[in-house]
Amino acid sequence: MKKLLFFLVFGMLWVSSLKAQQTQYMVFEFVKVENEQLFDYIEFKDLMEKVYRQALSDKRIKGWDFWSLQSGGDRSDFQYIMVTYYDDPVKMMNGLDEQSMMEYTKIAYPHLNSLQVSKLFQESLSMRDMPMRLYMREIAHTNDNFQMKPGVLASFDLMKAKEGNFEAYEEAESTTFKPIHQKFVEQGLMGHWSLLRTALPLGSEAKSTHLTMNVYKDYMQFFNAQSYEDMNQTEAQRLAVNEGLNSRDQKWVYLATLENVVR
Template structure:
């Protein structure tokens, strides 16, 4: 076990040093809440948002989002209602993101009249309110050139992919060299707001359910549906062949359409 942890952190730090301080690490948590507890959970998410605001001010995180899922194929047959996205500047902060004592300290700063015991219980109650079925640790590999500011009400599709065995590098190259310029042209045509490409940050075996994810961001449903009709007139026949090769290098496992409910920046 010790050897496995050593390999894990060597992998994370190698990636961190390769890309530098601006590299972004992301934790996605797909959440299921029982129907009779949704209203209670929504009250706790406001509490957590205030705690995360302090966490950002203290430099523990770069940001936090809560998205409500509108549609998608369910992992493991689960019916998810929400996904949270927490952003970090380095892998160590990412791995320490669920440290209870740090969360309690941030909660006390967010709510000065709350004791440590009360803060700890409130956090436990908030976490117990939902069933965390899936947690993905990821690192951002590429993104479009945009300055879009996330605001409640925007849309995003979370597309989880699995690179075909033996075509891992081919798939990443296709996303960065073929699909990224395509999405940049969409942004320039006001048919998309932002696009990000992420890979799993932790070592995975051949049985991993997904290895990568793209996050496609839209201002509203009108832009989303217009984007679906977009025909890239600039693409050449050679580039079209590269697109097809890229599609064949990965298996699109799940797609979730979500609306941003709460954002901390």
């Protein structure tokens, strides 16, 4: 009996540990570049892809995306979104310091000397501004095997749960909206959906508390999903959807195209 209890407890701890290891953490960096420096920055982000591949090989990150904004509430302030994926919250908060980035650059570009690498980074820092950075934890996602690749389309929906409705909003996303998105995935109307909770910044002045990421393989799939209407939805389901919508404010929606990806 004691052995059975031991294995039961061990199994529960193992499952809990495995689930924690599978949790995904993501840093969203909204990047602003002056118009006269856009061409130089496009060259720089191609260089950064190789650098982040070195960080992936070193197990410092789980992945990296570079998105070009097509539209959004603050479109004039941002042109790009960089997303870095981590499997650990401490790794996410520590990020990749400048020294590590330069070391990975040396590996990716062995023909560059230390002085050239340092100059490259100083030039890149001077041509960009990151007026908004979000540290996030994924708390729900669809069951799919969607593969990220250049040309993929996504909408990043910044949400702010209304005061006193934080848990109600997350419950609505998980129990009402997730099944809807899962159905979209199974019907070929969407590639992937996930719900993320903001870790930082926090407080009443924060612009958002959550973010939903809606991914489509191309514009055709995106527009088909927008025009789809579920005529079989019950009255109870419609009420649940409306309650979920009323539990949060949709602050901004950013539509973006994936240009570079590291996995």
